[in-house]
Amino acid sequence: MRTGAAARAGQYAALVAYLVFLAFPFLWLVSTAFKPPRELGSLHPTWIPHDPTLANFRQAFDEQPLLRAALNSLVAALGAAVVAVLIATPMAYVIARRRTLLARAATGWVVVSQAFPFVLVIIPLFLVLKNLRLIDSVPGLVMVYVVWALPFALWMLVGYVRAVPVQLEEAAAVDGAGRLRTLVSVTAPLLAPGVVATALFAFVTAWNEFFFALVLLKTPEKQTLPVVLTHFIGAEGVADLGPLAAAACLATLPSLVVFAVIQRRITSGMLAGAVKS
Amino acid sequence: MRTRPFAAPTRTRPFAAVLAALALLLTACSGGDGGRDDGTVTLRFQSLAWQQESVEANKELVAEWNATHPGVRVEYVQGSWDSVHDQLLTSFEGGEAPDIIHDASDDLADFAYGGYLADLRELLPDRLRKDIPRRSWETTTFGDGVYGVPFLQEPRVLLANAAWLAESGVRIPTPDDPWTWEEFRAVTKELSDPDAGKYGVAWPLKEPVSATLNLSLSAGGQVFHRDADGRAEIRFTAADAVVPRTVRAQVGTDRSASGSTLGMGGSDTLPGFFGGRYAMVPLGFSYRQQVVQQAPEGFDWQVLPAPAGADGLTQGVSPQTLSIAEDSPYQEEAAEFVDFLLRPENMVRLALGDWMLPTGRAALKDPALRTEKYGWSTGTALAGHLRPAPAQSVRGYPEWKDKVATPALQEYYSGAIGLGELRERLVEDGNLVLARYQR
Numbered sequence: 001m002r003t004g005a006a007a008r009a010g011q012y013a014a015l016v017a018y019l020v021f022l023a024f025p026f027l028w029l030v031s032t033a034f035k036p037p038r039e040l041g042s043l044h045p046t047w048i049p050h051d052p053t054l055a056n057f058r059q060a061f062d063e064q065p066l067l068r069a070a071l072n073s074l075v076a077a078l079g080a081a082v083v084a085v086l087i088a089t090p091m092a093y094v095i096a097r098r099r100t101l102l103a104r105a106a107t108g109w110v111v112v113s114q115a116f117p118f119v120l121v122i123i124p125l126f127l128v129l130k131n132l133r134l135i136d137s138v139p140g141l142v143m144v145y146v147v148w149a150l151p152f153a154l155w156m157l158v159g160y161v162r163a164v165p166v167q168l169e170e171a172a173a174v175d176g177a178g179r180l181r182t183l184v185s186v187t188a189p190l191l192a193p194g195v196v197a198t199a200l201f202a203f204v205t206a207w208n209e210f211f212f213a214l215v216l217l218k219t220p221e222k223q224t225l226p227v228v229l230t231h232f233i234g235a236e237g238v239a240d241l242g243p244l245a246a247a248a249c250l251a252t253l254p255s256l257v258v259f260a261v262i263q264r265r266i267t268s269g270m271l272a273g274a275v276k277s
Numbered sequence: 278m279r280t281r282p283f284a285a286p287t288r289t290r291p292f293a294a295v296l297a298a299l300a301l302l303l304t305a306c307s308g309g310d311g312g313r314d315d316g317t318v319t320l321r322f323q324s325l326a327w328q329q330e331s332v333e334a335n336k337e338l339v340a341e342w343n344a345t346h347p348g349v350r351v352e353y354v355q356g357s358w359d360s361v362h363d364q365l366l367t368s369f370e371g372g373e374a375p376d377i378i379h380d381a382s383d384d385l386a387d388f389a390y391g392g393y394l395a396d397l398r399e400l401l402p403d404r405l406r407k408d409i410p411r412r413s414w415e416t417t418t419f420g421d422g423v424y425g426v427p428f429l430q431e432p433r434v435l436l437a438n439a440a441w442l443a444e445s446g447v448r449i450p451t452p453d454d455p456w457t458w459e460e461f462r463a464v465t466k467e468l469s470d471p472d473a474g475k476y477g478v479a480w481p482l483k484e485p486v487s488a489t490l491n492l493s494l495s496a497g498g499q500v501f502h503r504d505a506d507g508r509a510e511i512r513f514t515a516a517d518a519v520v521p522r523t524v525r526a527q528v529g530t531d532r533s534a535s536g537s538t539l540g541m542g543g544s545d546t547l548p549g550f551f552g553g554r555y556a557m558v559p560l561g562f563s564y565r566q567q568v569v570q571q572a573p574e575g576f577d578w579q580v581l582p583a584p585a586g587a588d589g590l591t592q593g594v595s596p597q598t599l600s601i602a603e604d605s606p607y608q609e610e611a612a613e614f615v616d617f618l619l620r621p622e623n624m625v626r627l628a629l630g631d632w633m634l635p636t637g638r639a640a641l642k643d644p645a646l647r648t649e650k651y652g653w654s655t656g657t658a659l660a661g662h663l664r665p666a667p668a669q670s671v672r673g674y675p676e677w678k679d680k681v682a683t684p685a686l687q688e689y690y691s692g693a694i695g696l697g698e699l700r701e702r703l704v705e706d707g708n709l710v711l712a713r714y715q716r
Contacts, residue, residue, distance in 0.1 A: 041571025043552025063329055119363070126371040135373060214360055215367045218321070218375075220353070230357035234327040235381070236484065237359075237542050238567070 026252065032245035033057070040241050056242035057250075060232070066247055068221065069228040073207055074254065076138055076224060080145035080206035081199040084153045087146065089195060092157030093187070097166070107158070110151040122215060129216065136218040144216065145206040153198045160194025161187075196262055204255055225251050318349045318607050320614060323356040323375035325597075328566065331630035338626070342617055349610045351377075362387075369393040369602070376605040377614060382416035382427055383487075383595035383669040389419035390672070395601040396422035400612035405619060413636040416596055416665040425598030428619050429633040431562035432592050432659045433492060434652070435478075435581040441468065441556045442579075452582045452590065452658035458496065458523050461584040465533035468556040479538040479546045479555035480524055485686040486678045488559070490667045491593035493520045496586030500703070501668040508715050509671040511707040513700040519586055521689060522696065529692050539690050551576055559583060562656045563632040569651060580652025582659055590659060593666035596636055634660050673714030681706045 027047070032040065034052040039045070060066060095103040125144065126135070134140030164187055172182040210226040217223050229251060232244035326335045332355075339353045354375055356364065362384055368374040369388065378394075388394050406414075409427060417425035442449060447464045450456040456464060465477025482488060490500055496519035501509050527534035535555065538546050543560045544567060550558045551572050568578055582590055599618065601611045617623065621639035628635040628646060634656050635641055646657050668674045685702040688694045694702075 037570040038573055041547050041551050041567070041573075043548040043554065045548075059329065063332060122363075122367055123370045126367050126373075130371050130373065135371070211360065211363070214357070214364050218354065218368075218373065220355055223355075227357070228355075230359045231327055231332075231355050233357065233359050235325075235358045236561075238544055238564075240328065 029245050029248055029252075032241060033249045035242065037242060056246035059240075060243040060247040060250075063243065064228050064231055064247065065220075066225070066228060066250060069223055069225045070250065070254070072138055072222055073225040073251075076141050076145060076213075077203045077206040077254075079139070079142035080149060081203040083142065083146045084149045084202040085195055085199045088150055088153040088157050088198065089191070092154055092161050093183075095154070096158045096161035106154070110155050113151045118211060122211070125212075126215060135216055136222060138217075138222055141213060141216055141224075142206075144212050145202070145209065148209075148212070149202040149205050153202055156198045156201065157191075157194055160191055160198075163194075164190045200258065200262065203258060207255060317347070318610050320349060320351045320377060320605075320607055320611055321354050321375040322351050322377040322614065323354045323379055325356045325358050325361060325379045326630065327358065328631060331627070334626045334630035338618055338623055342614060349607075349614070351614055365393075369604075372604055374602040374604060376602055376607060376611045378600045378602060380425070380598050380600060381595050382425060382598050383666060385417060385425050385598060385600065386419055386670055386672065386674075388600075389417075389422065389424035393603055394424040395603045395605065395608050396424065397426065397601065397612065398423050400601065400608055401426065402612075402616050405616050408619075408621070408637045408639055410636065410638065412664055413596060416594070416669065417598055417600075419670055425600040426615055426619060427596035427598050427636050428624060429628055429631055430594045430596040430636055430660075430663055431633045432594060432656060432663055433488065433559055433583050434562055434655065434659070435557045435583060436550065436560050436564060436568060437557045437579050437581050438550065438553070438555075439577040439579040441553070445556075449579075450581050450584075452655060455582045455585040455590055458519055458584045458586055462523050462527060462531065462533070465527055465557070466531045469531070469533040471532040474554060476535045476555050477533040478527060478557045478559065479535050479541075479549060480528070480559060480690075481541045481543045481546045482524070482539045482687070482690060483542045483545075484683070485539075485690065486682045487593075487595070487666065489520055489524075489686055492559075492583060493517055494591045494593045494664055494667065495584065495588055496520060497588045499667055501671050501674075509668070509673075509711055511677075511704050511711065513704050516587065518696060518700075521686065521699065523584075524690055525692070525696075528690060536691070539687070547571060557581070562634065562652075565651050566632040580655045582655060590662040592659070592663055594663045595666045595669055597631075597633070634663075671711065673711045676714075677707050677710045681710060 031047055031049060033056055034054075035045075035049040036051055036053045036055065039049055039051065091106070095106055129135050129140050129144070132140070134143060168186050168190070169182050172186045177185065208226060209224075210230070213224040213227050214230075217227070225247075229244065229247055232240045232247065234240075322339065324332075324335045326332045336353055339351050342349075342351050356375075356379065361380060365374060365378065365380070365388065369391070374393065380388075385394065405426065413427040413430070414423060416427050417423055445468050447467060448456075448460075468477035469475060480488075490498070493500070493516070496516045498514065498517035498519065500511055500513065500517050502512055503509050524534065528536050528539065535549070538549070538555075543558075543564055546555065546558045546560075547564075547567060549555050550568075562580075565580065572578060583592065599615050601608050601615070605611055618627070619637065621637055621643070624635040624637045624640035625643045625645060628640065632651075634646070640646070641657055641660055646653050648654060668677075682703055685694070685699050685706075689696070689699040
């Protein structure tokens with residue numbers, strides 16, 4: 001018993017240490033956002049600002065159109081997540097269930113596609129989008145994000161589909177359910193956690209993406225949040241730290257909110273799947 | 278941010294069809310591009326201004342232009358220093374570059390030689406051509422053409438803890454009577470108490486190449502030499518070694534410079550400067566703004582000229598520039614806007630906003646830039662000593678800097694290699710790099 005209690009205490013200690021490790025950058029960011037310039041230049045910085053201020057937030061909002069940029073980012077990220085999942089889910093199902101040459105080729109493509117650095121494709125991509133008149137448009141950016149997120153989304157979803165026992169679908173068929181009914185009533189609910197996790201991945205990837213947004217969007221009104229954040233950074237990496245931290249705090253909020261809302265769904269779904277299998 | 282490489286599009290037919298359909302759908306949703314049909318010319322001006330005062334100055338000037346030039350509307354586009362080269366390169370390749378481009382002279386060579394920038398010789402008015410000194414124009418001259426208007430520049434100065442220096446009794450240098458490099462070394466030694474964690478100077482040398490090369494001009498160092506055919510060759514003479522040897526001696530022998538700051542950026546040294554750990558920090562002139570914003574109440578600081586060598590206070594600079602895209606259909610209108618933006622009174626506003634020096638002779642005479650407050654007068658006194666940064670027009674310089682010079686200098690300053698090996702790597706490895714670009 002004593003050994004068990006000590007082990008549990010050790011586990012909790014390790015968990016707390018891990019949480020602190022994960023939370024440190026964010027907490028430091030929050031602390032910086034509330035510090036006046038003089039505290040930012042202090043040789044002995046403190047966790048809690050001596051003289052907390054909202055001036056950094058005011059300056060950030062005064063200088064840059066953060067809300068509009070956040071809205072653009074939200075549209076792009078949500079659009080990318082929804083479209084990527086809509087395309088990847090049926091593809092993943094086919095790849096997981098049908099062992100055809102095409103399925104194997106698609107799997108190979110997913111692996112190979114990870115090897116292309118974005119600097120290699122940005123100029124051809126720019127020209128393609130220009131011909132499609134999708135330069136300087138958020139839908140164009142959504143399309144790029146979808147293509148960008150698709151291979152990994154597909155990879156994730158194939159794993160989730162394979163985890164759903166095919167015997168369940170066969171049992172449904174034996175009970176008289178048609179293909180569509182089986183997919184809707186049996187496979188889809190079991191796949192939901194995977195779909196949500198994949199959508200989350202696509203959302204966060206698009207939300208944080210910087211370079212494509214920088215290159216593809218020209219009009220200031222269409223710029224996304226990561227691009228606007230760089231406007232607080234000058235030559236040689238000199239940064240307006242306070243407003244940058246304030247704006248970065250705001251930029252992390254949507255991801256945190258999305259995670260908070262759906263993490264229970266992911267967890268419960270995974271548990272439900274485990275019991276059924 | 279960029280967590281994964283870009284994924285290549287699939288070649289499978291069904292997926293291509295889905296994407297094509299999606300493209301059509303999204304195109305239908307995206308609406309028009311806001312183009313004007315009323316005959317008004319619209320120019321896009323991509324500015325890299327980022328500090329609050331600087332952004333305000335730029336936006337105000339654009340608004341003033343738009344108010345007085347109804348036929349030529351300028352749209353202010355905010356760019357970023359962080360990624361300007363890649364962003365511009367893609368825009369140029371795609372034919373979507375801004376009409377007026379804010380950048381720095383050391384970033385222009387590839388664009389100028391690549392034919393992306395307009396030659397400004399016939400576009401700019403005499404007033405502007407004559408107002409900016411020839412040595413500044415040299416920073417934007419590539420081959421036979423001029424591809425940018427240099428308008429803001431900053432010398433490297435010594436930001437000093439005035440109280441500390443006064444207490445020590447060392448001679449305070451002025452632009453008329455600066456420290457020599459030897460004197461500077463002696464002064465920093467006198468100011469230091471390394472056992473108590475106090476150093477005469479903190480060298481922030483995260484990017485050691487430009488700092489070393491630009492300051493080495495004062496000692497007569499050139500590093501890059503051109504032969505009669507215009508081919509560049511790297512040499513490392515005794516004059517080139519003056520600055521590196523001084524820094525190395527301060528860090529290693531004298532312990533008058535903190536070794537821990539060698540890997541730091543300029544801003545990172547400021548807390549130690551404010552906290553009384555370093556008496557002086559060699560930084561760009563614009564860092565004064567951060568000092569004003571962040572220094573503790575009552576902190577007494579001053580701006581001193583960088584040490585002088587055989588060539589006096591000469592320093593290399595890479596000015597900020599305004600260029601016009603070769604593909605712009607409105608080059609003359611763009612040149613008119615550049616001329617407006619760089620009228621002496623406007624150049625002063627831009628300089629004050631960025632805490633830098635204007636290149637224009639008329640602007641430099643403005644009383645606002647001659648005041649002793651915040652060291653402006655020290656800076657303006659140095660303006661006449663500023664020269665084009667060595668090598669900025671040498672093709673292959675970026676590769677030499679990243680692959681050869683940066684690691685070699687970092688290792689030398691940290692004491693890992695000696696002067697002989699530094700010379701060997703800079704020259705022999707460096708000339709191999711340059712040879713590939715000059716075939």
